[in-house]
């Protein structure tokens with residue numbers, strides 16, 4: 783019975799230490815991303831079709847914010863005015 787208690791205690795301590803270490807590492811190595819990328823991803827259709835020349839909507843949003851890609855490359859989004867929404871997001875900040 784005593785071995786069972788020690789085993790449970792040891793596993794509990796190891797689990798807590800691992801969780802604490804992962805939490806600290808997540809904070810320390812956190813990558814800050816421009817919030818406009820997430821906003822642009824939300825207004826894009828999300829079809830991930832690649833017609834804009836990027837491998838998906840997220841890659842296109844990154845290219846707009848980080849590389850200054852033009853705002854009207856999303857073919858499926860043209861009907862719903864995505865480029866105007868992207869213009870607004872890029873003007874805001």
Ligand code: SF4
Nearest residue numbers: 830831832834839856
């Ligand atoms: S064309 Fe539009 S829907 Fe297709 S991957 Fe590019 S941003 Fe996404």
